[in-house]
Amino acid sequence: MATIVPSYLEDYVHPVIITSELSAQPFLDYTGSSEFFAPALRYDGSSSERNARELAEQARALDADVIVAIGAGKLADTAKNVAEILDLDLIIVPTLACACAAYSPYSVDYDDEHRFLGVPVHPRNSIALLVDSSLIARAGAxxxxxxxxxxxxxxxxxxxxxxxxxxxxxxxxxxxxxxxxxxxxxxxxxxxxxxxxxxxxxxxxxxxxxxxxxxxxxxxxxxxxxxxxxxxxxxxxxxxxxxxxxxxxxxxxxxxxxxxxxxxxxxxxxxxxxxxxxxxxxxxxxxxxxxxxxxxxxxxxxxxxxxxxxxxxxxxxxxxxxxxxxxxxxxxxxxxxx
Known part of the structure; x- marks a missing residue:
């Protein structure tokens, strides 16, 4: 499933990936790729509204018409915030199974000290959730x-x-x-x-x-x-x-x-x-x-x-x-x- 993510992007012109330092390389190694199929932005691990706004501005500058989230739960929550800010479709490819964040229609937001702030519910969910259990399992028990x-x-x-x-x-x-x-x-x-x-x-x-x-x-x-x-x-x-x-x-x-x-x-x-x-x-x-x-x-x-x-x-x-x-x-x- 992870190897065919680009096939889900045929209706879009400027997909933008949001990933992390910890998720990027395992995904590339698993798919046998040396680089991503689209511009890739790195989130900072905070799952904060601040970082979501920063990433939204970067994605807007790339003329994004769809967001592709590749990573774990906090990254998925951040990408959901970004997609709502930009009013764009979202595709999620989880690399860990630490929670149901990739499936759910809400985000869990934290401040920069990783303290819980709130749980905003989004008006729409991702249009595709691509779960490749073999990729996820490789992260370890x-x-x-x-x-x-x-x-x-x-x-x-x-x-x-x-x-x-x-x-x-x-x-x-x-x-x-x-x-x-x-x-x-x-x-x-x-x-x-x-x-x-x-x-x-x-x-x-x-x-x-x-x-x-x-x-x-x-x-x-x-x-x-x-x-x-x-x-x-x-x-x-x-x-x-x-x-x-x-x-x-x-x-x-x-x-x-x-x-x-x-x-x-x-x-x-x-x-x-x-x-x-x-x-x-x-x-x-x-x-x-x-x-x-x-x-x-x-x-x-x-x-x-x-x-x-x-x-x-x-x-x-x-x-x-x-x-x-x-x-x-x-x-x-x-x-x-x-």
């Missing part, structure tokens, strides 16, 4: 672990929100069942899929299924379920963690996976946390601040809890009236379980 962490949250974040609703539409129900299917598949198939990647079996069917689950199937949860299914407790805690010094070194999905456990403890579901811990240990997801190389201090805990329990936080959709004190207690309890 550790990158997929982050994707598993972000994706398993689909069930734990959406289920309590749906369970409290009395007006579920047929699309809500589809999102609910999709999230449950994702949960079951990840628990059963993640470990053998990761083993296949470590063995260099990049075309393994389990590997393809895992990647399609992280990018595509996960995207359908928020796609069909809307705001109820996109985020609640775990992503609120994640977003708070981005305000802690050093958190940018931990992958998005790893922080989300940790935050799932915090949400479950706030809900009073310690038995579910205990059931998940062996799975986390097996595939390498963090369940403590130490594993994320973060300082477990009163100040840092307060920073995360205040952000996650803010009045406009989606955590309230899962646990109405959640307080910073509850979140701090959950984080302290989790350290004792880990």
């Amino acid at each position: 550790d990158k997929l672990v982050g994707g598993i962490g972000d994706t398993i949250a689909k069930w734990y974040e959406s289920a309590p929100v749906f369970d409290q609703a009395s007006d579920l539409t047929v699309f809500d129900r589809l999102a609910y069942h999709s999230a449950h299917l994702i949960h079951d598949m990840l628990l059963e198939e993640s470990e053998p899929a990761l083993e296949a990647v470590r063995a260099g079996d990049y075309d393994n069917e389990l590997v393809r299924t895992l990647i399609n689950t992280i990018i595509g199937l996960a995207g359908t949860v928020g796609g069909f379920g809307g705001v109820r299914a996109r985020e609640s407790g775990a992503h609120s805690v994640h977003d708070g963690l981005t305000h802690v010094a050093g958190s940018a070194a931990t992958m998005h999905g790893e922080k989300v996976a940790y935050s799932v456990l915090v949400q479950l403890l706030v809900e009073g579901k310690e038995s579910e946390v205990q059931a998940l811990l062996p799975f986390y240990a097996t595939i390498g997801l963090p369940h403590s601040w130490r594993q994320m190389n973060l300082e477990f201090t009163d100040g840092n805990l307060q920073t995360v809890a205040d952000f996650a329990a803010a009045p406009d936080s989606p955590f309230h959709a899962a646990v109405p009236g959640v307080t910073p004190a509850q979140i701090i207690e959950a984080m302290r309890t989790l350290e004792t379980l880990a």
Whole structure:
């Protein structure tokens, strides 16, 4: 799939690529090319509105009529912002499966210190999403672990929100069942899929299924379920963690996976946390601040809890009236379980 990207550009005259230093060479190596098929701009890794505006000006100067994003989740989010600024079509070629960003119609924006700012929803999505699982798998099993962490949250974040609703539409129900299917598949198939990647079996069917689950199937949860299914407790805690010094070194999905456990403890579901811990240990997801190389201090805990329990936080959709004190207690309890 990655080798035929130019065939999707026949209706355009001036395609412009947005990629990164980390994604460019793996894509060229995989496709057997020495250079890109169109002018290539480099994003700076920030997933910021500032960088999106800068790239939009550069693309405008090249008379771009379509944007081609080649890279991971933050790059895809940046490219979605650029495409909206310029009102252009967008084609996305993911090089990692760390989240469903390539599928979703929204971006996650950060400031220049990698602190969470917001989630703008775009009026339209990409016109093509080209997922080449063999290319993605070559990035290594550790990158997929982050994707598993972000994706398993689909069930734990959406289920309590749906369970409290009395007006579920047929699309809500589809999102609910999709999230449950994702949960079951990840628990059963993640470990053998990761083993296949470590063995260099990049075309393994389990590997393809895992990647399609992280990018595509996960995207359908928020796609069909809307705001109820996109985020609640775990992503609120994640977003708070981005305000802690050093958190940018931990992958998005790893922080989300940790935050799932915090949400479950706030809900009073310690038995579910205990059931998940062996799975986390097996595939390498963090369940403590130490594993994320973060300082477990009163100040840092307060920073995360205040952000996650803010009045406009989606955590309230899962646990109405959640307080910073509850979140701090959950984080302290989790350290004792880990």
